[in-house]
Amino acid sequence: MHWADVVASKVTGKQVVSTAISPSGEIHVGNMREVLTGEIVSRALRKAGIAVKFYYEADDIDPLRKVPNGIDQSFSKFVGQPLYKIPSPDGKHTSWSNQFIDPFVETLNLVGAKPEFLYTHELYEKGLFNDLIKKAIENREKISSILSEVSGKEIKGEYYPLNVICENCGRIDKTIVKSIEWPYAEYHCEACDYVGKRDVRNGGAKLPWRVEWPAKWVILGVTIEPFGKDHATAGGSYDTGKRIAKEVFGIDPPTPVVYEWIHLKGMGAMHSSKGILIRAIDMVKMVPPEVLRFLIAKNNPERHIEIDAGRGLISLVNEYDQYERIYFKKEPPFDPEKEEDYRRIYELSQISDVQEKIPVQVPYNHIINLVQIKKDINEIMEALRWSGYDLSGNLESLKKRIEAAKFWLENFAPDEFKITIKENPPNIKLDENEKNFLREVLNGYSKGLNPDDINKMIHDACSKTVGDQKKCFSTLYRIILGTDTGPRVGFLMTSLDHDFVATRIKFFIEN
Ligand SMILES: [Zn+2]
Incomplete structure (x- = not known):
């Protein structure tokens, strides 16, 4: 059974397949595997008669970690800010993240993958995370102990599962929450030293990745999720996500479809x-x-x-x-x-x-x-x-x-694989043996031969005359392309106009 049908055979009822990316730079071919895995699984589910929703989320509220190669380093002033708030480097898109997401939407259309695109910052702004942020804060000690038990990372001091956007400098990665009086968080920004208090609902703050992932499972009702093996390691974000999903948000985690890298x-x-x-x-x-x-x-x-x-x-x-x-x-x-x-x-x-x-x-x-x-x-x-x-x-x-x-x-x-046809005969001299070989080729070179026929014909012509196959092919390349090597002769000669090739061969027999 095909791997996608195996996934489909293990589930019942309506399914929600989710894939996501943090669009901080060029979206490369490795990310295609994730979406195509989701798309192929969705198709297998539909074939099995199962209703399916397929989402692709651009995690565009994530902070910019560093300015990638090829982009003006002046953009480094935006490091730490949410991707959707940063201007697009080429000036042609509505934001930094959209500069990379927009062509990817086009890419997916070309391969027949049509997930529903979601922009994570919009889910925050629409308030879909509000209840889950509240729940996470109420359960902050439980989350802290899950994270340290599963991932082995020690969490020091008061732990608040919340990244507030600094109202002074715009960074989301340097704020430390000091206290919360729902829905307000008092925070200190370590980047600009600002101390503020803001409403954390509707996009004022985001959950950290390990808590945000299971929160998205709740919001979208995700039942199947393909993700890269980096998230699947022991103690990784799927392991912590599973427990947070069950113990904090009270849902079952989605069935994972873990994929390997593309090299x-x-x-x-x-x-x-x-x-x-x-x-x-x-x-x-x-x-x-x-x-x-x-x-x-x-x-x-x-x-x-x-x-x-x-x-x-x-x-x-x-x-x-x-x-x-x-x-x-x-x-x-x-x-x-x-x-x-x-x-x-x-x-x-x-x-x-x-x-x-x-x-x-x-x-x-x-x-x-x-x-x-x-x-x-x-x-x-x-x-x-x-x-x-x-x-x-x-x-x-x-x-x-x-x-x-x-x-x-x-x-x-x-x-x-690159060829340039010499429009005029190149300036080379052939010996008598090579001319005999070309005479044999001309005799056997009738219209309508397929590439295999031509290869065989040339092989036979060479055996009768020059004998050295490599040399014979090289002779043909030299008179047609002006180079010693080239693509397979059968394909080359069927690609070219028959009269053109015949005239060229005659020219070298006579000169
Ligand atoms: Zn700040």
């Missing part, structure tokens, strides 16, 4: 030197959206995922295509006993419903060459039609792949 492999030096991770929005533009879902759906949340933005990306797309052929019974499953699993993974990878017939499959390598050789999408479609692809069905996913391939080539692809 990056094959990143170009350009990015690692700048210390930039792949932003979620870039990932969605670089990987066809159903393939990104496939990556998350295929791997059990407990398994860590390695994302390879280089060559591995092509293998991933090819693997998705294989699952697609299995789903549509065009290819036998690699393990017949797991056929149902493969089918389910494919279903959950779709942005919406599975199409009635198999979408046109063009090998990704081929698309990568075409987008570099052809001027625009019309030319690409023309070339595909010419090579015998049936383009009569739904072409949405093919078009998305073409877009993704372009974006990948411009931003992330290793050089080995």
